[in-house]
Amino acid sequence: MNDNQRQEETNIWKILNEYATHSPCRLNPDEKIVERVVKGLTMRKIKFGYAYCPCRFVTGDTEKDRKIICPCVYHIDEIARDGECHCNLFVGANYQTKNEKGE
Numbered sequence: 001m002n003d004n005q006r007q008e009e010t011n012i013w014k015i016l017n018e019y020a021t022h023s024p025c026r027l028n029p030d031e032k033i034v035e036r037v038v039k040g041l042t043m044r045k046i047k048f049g050y051a052y053c054p055c056r057f058v059t060g061d062t063e064k065d066r067k068i069i070c071p072c073v074y075h076i077d078e079i080a081r082d083g084e085c086h087c088n089l090f091v092g093a094n095y096q097t098k099n100e101k102g103e
Contacts, residue, residue, distance in 0.1 A: 009042040012051055012070075016089070019071055025079050025090040037089040041070055055087035 001009075016038070020027045028034050040054025052058050056068040067073045075085035084091045 005042060005046065008045050009038060012038055012041050012045065015051075016070075020090070023071075023090075025075070025085075025092060026095075028084065028088050028091050029095070030088075033088050037087050040087075053087055 016027060016034075037054060041051040044054060044058070045051040048058060050065070051070045052065060053068045053070050053072045056072065058065055058068070071090060072085075075090050078085045079090060079092045083095050
């Protein structure tokens with residue numbers, strides 16, 4: 001990882017932690033999932049200039065793509081419906097991992 005990637009990843013971690021602290025959702029307690037998504041966000045930030053959700057398709061249409069900058073506009077509804085957002089980065093307050101559920 002070069003210095004630019006390291007700096008972008010650090011910035012993304014800071015933004016995500018700040019958001020999770022002041023929002024109704026939290027980061028997934030599974031650190032491997034969070035690390036994977038953060039790496040995807042970092043790569044997209046470097047490639048496109050914005051931390052687009054790595055689980056969604058970047059169209060090139062600025063207006064449409066604005067909706068998928070993390071945290072995307074869809075995550076609150078997805079968490080309300082499924083307990084987690086599409087990429088599993090954010091989860092609801094009552095979210096339990098498979099281990100916590102006994103699965």
